[in-house]
Amino acid sequence: MAQTVTPGTSPEGPRPSYMYKVVLLGSMSVGKSSLAYRYVRNDFRELLPTVACSFFTQMLNLDEATVKFEIWDTAGQEKYQSVCHLYYRDAHAALLVYDITNKQTLSRAKLWLEELEKRFLPNEIVIALVGNKTDLAAEREVTTEEGEEFAQTKGLLFMETSAKSNHQVNDVFMGIVQELLRREKEKASKPFPHGRSTVDLRASEARTRCC
Amino acid sequence: FQGYLPANVDRRESTLQRKRKEYFAFVEQYYDSRNDENHQDTYRQIHIDIPRMSPEVLRLQPKVTEIFERILFIWAIRHPASGYVQGINDLVTPFFVVFVCEYIEEEEVENFDVSSLPEEVLQNIEADSYWCMSKLLDGIQDNYTFAQPGIQKKVKMLEELVSRIDEQVHRHLDQHEVKYLQFAFRWMNNLLMREVPLRCTIRLWDTYQSEPEGFSHFHLYVCAAFLVRWRKEILEEKDFQELLIFLQNLPTVHWGNEDISVLLAEAYRLKFAFADAPNHYKK
Numbered sequence: 001m002a003q004t005v006t007p008g009t010s011p012e013g014p015r016p017s018y019m020y021k022v023v024l025l026g027s028m029s030v031g032k033s034s035l036a037y038r039y040v041r042n043d044f045r046e047l048l049p050t051v052a053c054s055f056f057t058q059m060l061n062l063d064e065a066t067v068k069f070e071i072w073d074t075a076g077q078e079k080y081q082s083v084c085h086l087y088y089r090d091a092h093a094a095l096l097v098y099d100i101t102n103k104q105t106l107s108r109a110k111l112w113l114e115e116l117e118k119r120f121l122p123n124e125i126v127i128a129l130v131g132n133k134t135d136l137a138a139e140r141e142v143t144t145e146e147g148e149e150f151a152q153t154k155g156l157l158f159m160e161t162s163a164k165s166n167h168q169v170n171d172v173f174m175g176i177v178q179e180l181l182r183r184e185k186e187k188a189s190k191p192f193p194h195g196r197s198t199v200d201l202r203a204s205e206a207r208t209r210c211c
Numbered sequence: 212f213q214g215y216l217p218a219n220v221d222r223r224e225s226t227l228q229r230k231r232k233e234y235f236a237f238v239e240q241y242y243d244s245r246n247d248e249n250h251q252d253t254y255r256q257i258h259i260d261i262p263r264m265s266p267e268v269l270r271l272q273p274k275v276t277e278i279f280e281r282i283l284f285i286w287a288i289r290h291p292a293s294g295y296v297q298g299i300n301d302l303v304t305p306f307f308v309v310f311v312c313e314y315i316e317e318e319e320v321e322n323f324d325v326s327s328l329p330e331e332v333l334q335n336i337e338a339d340s341y342w343c344m345s346k347l348l349d350g351i352q353d354n355y356t357f358a359q360p361g362i363q364k365k366v367k368m369l370e371e372l373v374s375r376i377d378e379q380v381h382r383h384l385d386q387h388e389v390k391y392l393q394f395a396f397r398w399m400n401n402l403l404m405r406e407v408p409l410r411c412t413i414r415l416w417d418t419y420q421s422e423p424e425g426f427s428h429f430h431l432y433v434c435a436a437f438l439v440r441w442r443k444e445i446l447e448e449k450d451f452q453e454l455l456i457f458l459q460n461l462p463t464v465h466w467g468n469e470d471i472s473v474l475l476a477e478a479y480r481l482k483f484a485f486a487d488a489p490n491h492y493k494k
Contacts, residue, residue: 028297029259049260049297051405052396055455070452077256077297079359083392 017066020180022173023088025112026097027105028076031132034163035097036073039173044164050075053087060177067177088116093126093176098147100131100160101139106147113154126179128157130172135162231338238281241288250288253295257283260300274326278333279303282341286348293355298400299348305404305413306343310336350426354399362399365431366391369398372435376481380442387451394458398434402426406437407463407471414471429482436477 024032033047033054040056056071072087074080088094096112098105109129116127129151131142144160151158157175161168245254261279282303287295308320314332315323325333353361370391374381384391397405402419404412415433419425438445441461448454463470 028256029263046263048263048405049300051298051400053393055393055452055459057452057456075297079296079355079357083359083363083396086392 015063015065016184017068018180018184019068019070020092020177021070021072021090022093022095022176023072023074023091024095024097025074025084025088025109025116026076026095027099027102027108030076030097030099030102030105031163032076032095032097033073035095035130035132035161035169035172036071038163038166038169040071042166044166049077052080052083058173062177062181065181067181069173069177085115085119088119091125092180093128095128095130095172095176096156097130097132098142099133100142100147101133101136103141106131106142106150110150113156123183126157126176126183127154128159128172128176129154130158131160133162133164134160134167135165227339230342231335234285234338234341235334237285237289241285242281244288245284250284253287254280254284256297257287257295257300260297264300264304272325274333275307278307278337278340282337282344285341286345289345290348290352293348293352296355299344299355301401301404302347303340303344304409305416306340307336308409309413310339347426350424359400361427362396363392365399365427366395368431369395369434369438372431372481372485373438375485376435377439377442380439380445383446384454387449387454389451389454389458393455395434395438397459398437399430402430403433403437406461407466411463411466411468411471414468415475418475429478432478432482432485433474435481436474440474440477 024036026032028049033050034044036054036056037047038044040058050073052075054073056069056073058069058071060067060069072091074084074087094112094116096109098109113127113129116125129147131144131147147160148158150156157172157179159168159172159175161172163169244250257280261276261283264279279300283295283300286299311323311325311328312320314328328336348355351361353359354365355361370381373391402412403415407415416426419429422429441457444457445454448457
């Protein structure tokens with residue numbers, strides 16, 4: 001499913017390299033850009049509202065593989081969503097971000113999930129539900145259990161984070177990478193899995209980037 | 212003055228007074244409705260976005276926050292077709308700073324305590340900023356209505372224009388699968404405010420105001436000149452990811468008036484060569 005950049009030819013050894021496209025989705029000001037910024041630059045600051053989409057990359061050297069993340073940080077305002085679907089096309093993973101101090105943003109994350117379910121086959125994309133702003137626990141409107149339960153019923157990864165105090169931000173992305181790599185392995189060990197034709201189709205299709 | 216004042220100098224002062232009065236009548240009429248159910252989302256978002264604005268100016272002073280909130284809320288209520296769109300908040304800043312600078316030295320602006328200005332002066336600045344922003348947005352309202360057709364169209368036009376003026380750059384972007392929408396959407400949505408320092412934006416917009424359709428039509432040529440300005444760097448970059456990161460973070464931090472003057476001169480040249488010849492747009 002991932003675009004393999006240089007399979008097994010890295011000078012360090014026979015580790016495969018993968019490129020994964022990750023997209024951040026969620027309401028306005030839940031902290032999508034701050035999560036990306038914390039993850040890529042390990043810093044936190046007040047950020048301007050994202051217009052359309054910001055783009056980051058991050059390299060990961062893991063024991064089992066080299067992974068390059070292509071991170072697409074989208075604007076939360078619905079007005080921009082006319083262009084948004086262009087960004088999550090061909091994504092390998094999605095972070096559905098909500099703000100634990102604002103219940104509405106969880107509902108919005110659920111709508112995003114419906115949208116993704118329409119556009120991707122089950123298991124075609126790794127999805128994580130992320131409750132951000134744990135540093136504002138005093139103003140919490142969504143309990144951990146509520147997020148967790150929803151994630152469980154839908155088969156999503158789940159984590160609560162704080163981009164501000166650097167709580168579990170790395171862990172979210174690591175969780176995603178591990179799930180993606182696990183799926184790679186699963187695919188490799190089952191040479192003719194059910195639904196293989198879908199994978200073939202995607203692989204033979206010239207990978208055209210869209211916005 | 213964004214063409215909202217009459218050409219006749221004698222009538223200016225009275226028009227200005229009338230417009231200011233009119234603005235504060237709007238405030239009286241609408242501002243209390245900001246916590247009503249149907250408006251509270253708009254107000255809430257404006258309230259959240261203002262502290263997140265360009266950190267170069269007068270940031271987080273309570274007085275400034277208050278004024279910006281009122282200007283943006285009133286505009287959103289009076290323009291229900293577009294309503295408040297993130298990015299519009301940026302557009303108030305240049306006008307506000309220019310008007311404040313009439314009362315202080317330009318160098319002071321970053322540390323200046325706005326509340327030290329007399330209340331009446333502040334009110335005039337607020338009303339004038341509102342009308343200037345309104346007038347500006349009137350010319351580009353389809354940028355901010357549903358699905359932002361104005362922006363989509365302008366990005367497309369930019370692409371066509373660039374393919375005519377610098378085919379090599381255009382092909383290079385195309386080869387590396389970089390789409391204009393991925394970087395130029397923001398150029399249109401925020402009128403290059405996010406791409407250059409505020410002092411440059413003010414200089415740039417000053418020229419836009421003196422051009423017919425400056426903020427819509429002429430802006431396109433400026434964007435084309437702006438892109439081609441980086442042709443060397445663009446052509447050296449051979450990787451989609453690096454290209455996009457470069458285009459979304461152009462190194463303009465140290466730009467000054469001179470850079471904008473060069474950019475404008477190039478834009479005028481392009482306009483002269485390509486304007487009113489729509490076939491030049493097309494392949």
